[in-house]
Amino acid sequence: MEQQLTFADKKRKTVERAEFTEDGRYLRKVRSFVLRTGRLSDYQREMMNANWSKLGLDYQAQPFDFRAIFGNDNPVVLEIGFGMGKSLVEMAQQNPERNYIGIEVHTPGVGACIAYALEKDVKNLRVICHDATEILRDSIAEGSLAGLQLYFPDPWQKAKHHKRRIVQPEFVQQVLTKLNSNGFIHFATDWENYAEHMLAVLRQFDQQLHNTSETNDFIPRPDFRPLTKFEARGHKLGHAVWDLYFTKR
Numbered sequence: 001m002e003q004q005l006t007f008a009d010k011k012r013k014t015v016e017r018a019e020f021t022e023d024g025r026y027l028r029k030v031r032s033f034v035l036r037t038g039r040l041s042d043y044q045r046e047m048m049n050a051n052w053s054k055l056g057l058d059y060q061a062q063p064f065d066f067r068a069i070f071g072n073d074n075p076v077v078l079e080i081g082f083g084m085g086k087s088l089v090e091m092a093q094q095n096p097e098r099n100y101i102g103i104e105v106h107t108p109g110v111g112a113c114i115a116y117a118l119e120k121d122v123k124n125l126r127v128i129c130h131d132a133t134e135i136l137r138d139s140i141a142e143g144s145l146a147g148l149q150l151y152f153p154d155p156w157q158k159a160k161h162h163k164r165r166i167v168q169p170e171f172v173q174q175v176l177t178k179l180n181s182n183g184f185i186h187f188a189t190d191w192e193n194y195a196e197h198m199l200a201v202l203r204q205f206d207q208q209l210h211n212t213s214e215t216n217d218f219i220p221r222p223d224f225r226p227l228t229k230f231e232a233r234g235h236k237l238g239h240a241v242w243d244l245y246f247t248k249r
């Protein structure tokens with residue numbers, strides 16, 4: 001018998017909006033992700049289905065009203081690609097005076113993050129299961145973010161795939177319009193070539209961004225960033241880690 005698709009199962013199919021050219025043809029976009037077929041466990045599915053109204057946010061074409069969502073005016077930090085969400089939940093727990101919004105397209109990660117947020121009884125976190133670039137463009141008001149964090153994004157190692165890296169000048173430009181004054185951009189990667197690419201892109205915005213690095217490149221790994229799953233995996237493989245931390249001028 002065919003299994004009935006629940007909200008969580010369907011979500012996987014709606015992580016991006018179909019867009020069309022003026023003459024009605026489907027617009028193929030360069031995406032920073034590939035939807036893996038990774039299985040959504042029964043537990044993750046149940047967590048998503050039962051708690052979405054409390055912890056989930058959906059794509060919307062108008063900016064979110066953060067005050068209505070969180071019930072306060074605390075600064076809002078956005079994390080893109082939180083993976084399984086453990087480090088994001090830990091950060092939210094350690095910083096109750098901030099609100100966090102995490103975006104991830106991988107539904108098992110979204111389910112796992114919701115489960116962990118409930119376990120830790122974290123109130124200052126909401127999750128979104130959608131392409132972050134669309135959320136950033138359409139659902140986030142200008143000047144409304146205190147910070148943007150992106151930890152261990154897919155490195156797209158082959159040169160022919162570099163265009164799929166989420167960090168591009170257009171992306172940083174978009175982030176800049178969404179940050180409030182003094183807002184921060186925090187990137188981390190364990191892929192040297194991507195670290196150099198991130199630095200080169202951020203340096204194009206010298207007028208608008210200040211590099212907090214004393215050496216004008218990378219900062220030492222900050223204690224406030226919890227160890228992420230991909231970072232731990234990188235450690236096992238002997239990878240180094242590069243953190244970049246810029247603030248809006």
Ligand SMILES: C[S@@+](CC[C@H](N)C(=O)[O-])C[C@H]1O[C@@H](n2cnc3c(N)ncnc32)[C@H](O)[C@@H]1O
Nearest residue numbers: 032033081082083104105131132152228229230
């Ligand atoms: C290499 S993983 C790192 C996960 C986590 N930050 C960590 O360090 O363990 C990158 C994640 O970014 C997500 N991702 C990539 N592009 C995305 C996008 N445009 N919107 C939302 N999530 C995205 C992927 O699904 C993947 O889970």
